[in-house]
Amino acid sequence: MSERELLSRAQHGDKIAYGGLVKLHQDAIFGLVLRQVQDRLTAEELTQDVFVKAFRNLGSFRGDSKFSTWLYRIAVNVCYDYRGSSKARFKKEEVNIEPEPGVFLGRVDLGRRPDEEIATKEMAMAFQNCLDRLEPNYREAFLLRHQQGLSYDAIAEVLEISRSNAKVRVHRAREMILETMRKMGHDV
Template sequence: MDDVKTLVRRSQAGDTAAFEELVRLYQDKIYALACHLAGNQADAEDLAQEAFVKAYYALKGFRNEADFGTWLHRITVNQWINLKRRERPTLSLDEPVQTGDGEVQRELAAASAEPQEALERKEFQRFVRRALGEISREHRVVLVLREMHDYSYEEIARVLDCSLGTVKSRISRARTALKERVGALAREAGVALPVERERRGGDER
């Protein structure tokens, strides 16, 4: 198999088979990112497809010394942001992610947890998913890239085309916004989050 840079050069010269190979190499990563951004399978599939179409037509302007994967992620994020600017969010973050191995639920349950603890953690995850859909686009993007795709601050700066300081500031504000929204949702539902319950227990002792 040709390396990525060779495939890019061939694609830029009009070789559609080479671009199809690039799609095959990156489609899983782009779809995973699209799932986290869009929140449901149907919109994620549309977003990923639109991102690759956009990449195909913008390929001649791509500088091949840059990282192709980072460039694709930037296009995907920008496509999602532009879409959200044109419509009100309609997120379904409770839906499982569809993968080649079947459905994958978005929450992680501790196998050794007691039933009550497992229930509390599931409730907490539900609040996190809902809160993630309600915070600003700017905050959601950096949290998805950092917490779900394990991007470094430097990589996020390249994807978003902004300074490292801006990325650090956005992530800090995004984490605060998410924490506050999760807490508000829990209070509205009359549910004590695990951390709050532990804190109260410590105060009682």
């Protein structure tokens, strides 16, 4: 069944169809939330909130944007509310920052030496550090662009800002990441 059909059925109260929509989008939303709150259990709770909230408001989804864009917007708002809550202030950051094999080097990978495994682990920790230090506005823009692969137009729609502002936020996030890396002694 297509996403459109699932959506139509879910809007008429079909929870099984809604389950199909959850399945389609749960990893993307979970990933976005997890990288923002840095705690797996909290991310699960918040992602669940996103989908419950989405179901509750499904009738008001008017199809002006993609369903995923609408979900991203809910997720961004849920994370925003969470950051303002007392729960967030007392939550210990406890994300596991083990590197993913082969994750670090991209298209310009020059080949990995055996000792690079350690370096990669260090890089994963450094990335975590960089992400933590980004202001939420820049972090969500960076994640929407690089983690979720959204276009600048889509980011603008999710964050309800102009396209140029979306672009500036992503660029600024990159700058901040490199600044943080420099402060940590990396030659970038």
